[in-house]
Amino acid sequence: MLEWITQINNAVNGVVWGPAGLALLFGTGLIMSVRTGFFQFRKMGYWLRHTIGAIFTNKDVTAHTSKEDMAISQFQSMCTALAGTIGTGNIVGVATAIVSGGPGAIFWMWVMALLGMMTSFSENVLGVYYRRKNEKGEWSGGAMYYLTDGLGAKKGCKQLGKVLAVLFACFCILASFGIGNMSQLNSIAGNMNTAFGVPTIVTGLALMVVTALIVIGGLKRVAAVTEKLVPLMALFYIAGALIIVVMHAGNIPAAFGAIFKGAFNLQAAGGGALGYGISQTITWGFKRGAFSNEAGLGSAVMVNSASNVKEPVHQGMWGVFEVFADTIVVCTLTALVILTTGVVDLQSGAVLANVQDNALVGQAFTAAFGSLGPKFIAISILLFAYSTTLGWSHYGTKAVEYLFGTTGSRIYKVVFVGMTVVGSTMKLGLAWDLSDTFNGLMMIPNLIGVLALSGTVVAITKNYLDRRVKGLDIEPMWSAFEEYQKQEEAEAAAEEAAQRGQ
Incomplete structure (x- = not known):
């Protein structure tokens, strides 16, 4: 049975994360970049000022909403x-990309990210709209809604939009238990056991209690935790990585040289674990880049819409x-931690230390x-x-809510909390593979929606820039659109009241 499931999963995974799926992901980012005039480069100073810069200059960006307002900042x-x-x-994903595709894979991770910026931008614009x-x-908000109300509003596409929305929601729920829960908890429990000797069941039970207190409390509680946890974890890891890179500063030019040369060198992965040449370098760079930032998967838009x-x-x-x-x-x-500390060969990405690629960063930090x-x-x-688990708990909640309403979302949260113990204590080889596949399956209906509604994204962006930058009245x-939604809601409420009266 397991062998049969594995074979089917490998076949599906080969499509969604194969050349066709990656071309769709790359193409969407490229099309949205072109159609918005490469907004991510042309307006870089503007979006930096209005995002990370605004945290320090605009108190409205960080101010909490009132108890009555269910939105988050x-x-x-x-x-x-x-x-x-x-x-x-x-x-782990960066280490896998380097070992499997050579140092040049990092260059293609950058390319996918630079184009993926506009895919993520488009998702958020559509999500809020x-x-x-x-x-x-x-x-x-999320792909479910812009597929139903956006794509579905186009002539002859009502049923298509609805079907794609349901498929997206189903794949999202399955992915939330895999990559969003069990796989993450399994990594935590295994590392805590190895580094500190903490039994996996103890880690699982402790995190189950904490997860219950946070997740069942709803999005505002999840957001209250992540706004403290994410800056802490980012600064903690960045500080440690920067210390290592500075300690090996003399190797930085060679590391960047290996990245740029390996990106186009036909022998870039010749000595690596797989060694399939430039096609594998590009594939692993694209795949791990998309897996890391999730641009195109349609996941993060569900919290950005709140x-x-x-x-x-x-x-956006x-x-x-x-x-x-x-x-x-x-x-x-x-990548710089791995490439400057001598744990891999700079030409091929082959591991010089006697460790698996999932322990490669740990070996670099140990050195x-x-x-x-x-x-x-x-x-x-x-x-x-663990922060990934918190984020994905909301994604799964919104997918269940779309399919079954808020009552279903409450049941989902209870099941999600219970699965933390299961994930901490079980072996998850197939679960990781299935999670990868479900993530890829989320991507397809989402990107169809983004491409179909690309004109809407362009129009909204132009309207914004005309008002906010050019000062047009x-x-x-x-x-x-907000007025249109209110009118629809009023008509639906009147129809429901009429049916109750009958």
């Missing part, structure tokens, strides 16, 4: 989104920053920090992986 939405994306992929409030007053912003482009710019922080900053530092190295990595993975596009 822009800063909280960014932290929760980063909580979901910054995870073991930033540590098409979001709606549930019966509890919370914002609900922000208290009115302007879709504002939240946070999407650009999230990809930048995840891949260009954190993944690059991990610099001695016995503290494994402990540092164990704590980093605890913070990274025109009506915001979001206000017109």
Whole structure:
């Protein structure tokens, strides 16, 4: 039975994360970059000022909403989104890319991230534009809604939009238990056991209690935790990685040289674990880059849509920053830690130390920090992986809510909490593979929606820049759609009341 499941999963995975799937992901990022005039480069100073820069200059970005307002702040939405994306992929995923595709794979991770910035931007713009409030007053947004209300509004596409939305929600729920829960908890428990001797069952029970207190409390509680946890974990890991890179500063030019030469060298992966040449270098760079920052998967948009912003482009710019922080900053530092410490061959990516690629970063930290190295990595993975669990708990909740309503989401949260113990104590080889596949399956309906609604993204972006940058006195596009939504809700309420009266 397991062998049969594995064969089917490998076949599906080969499609969604094969040349066709990666071409769709790359192509969407390229198309959205071209159609928005390469907004991520042309307006780089602007989006940096209005995201990370605004944290220090605009108190509205970090101010908490009132108890009555179920939305979260822009800063909280960014932290929760980063909580979901910054995870073991930033540590283990980078090492796997280097070992399997050579140092040049890092270059293609950058390429995927630079284009993925506009995929993430587009997802967030559509997420905020098409979001709606549930019966509890919370914002609900994501691919489910822009597939249903956006793609579904196009002539002849109503049924298609609905089917794709349901498929996306189903894949998201399955992925939330795999990559968002059990796989992350398994990594935490294993590393805590290795570094500190903590039994896996103890780690699982402790995290189950903590998860119950946070997740069952709803998004505002999750956001309150992630806004403290994410900056802490990022600074902790970045500081440790920078210390190592500075200690080996003399090797930095050689490391970057290996990345750029390996990106186009036909023998780049010739001595690596797989050694398939430049095609594998590009494939592993694209695959691990997408897996790390999740641009195109449609996951992070579900929490970005819960922000208290009115302007879709504002939240779109946070999407650009999230990809930048995840891949260009954190993944690059991990790559430099590996490439400057001598644990791999700079030409091929072949491991020189006698360790598996999933322990490669730990070996690099051990070389610099001695016995503290494994402990540092164990704590980093605890913070990274657990924050991913918190982020994905919201994604799964919103997917269940779309399919079954808020009652179903409450049941989901209880099951999600219980699975933390299961994930901490079981062997998860197949679970990792299945999680990878479900992530890829989420990507396909989401990207169809983004491409189909690319004109809407362009129009909203132009409308925003005309008003906010050029100073034109025109009506915001979001206000017109907001009125349309209110009218639809009023008509639906009247129809429901009429049916009750009968």
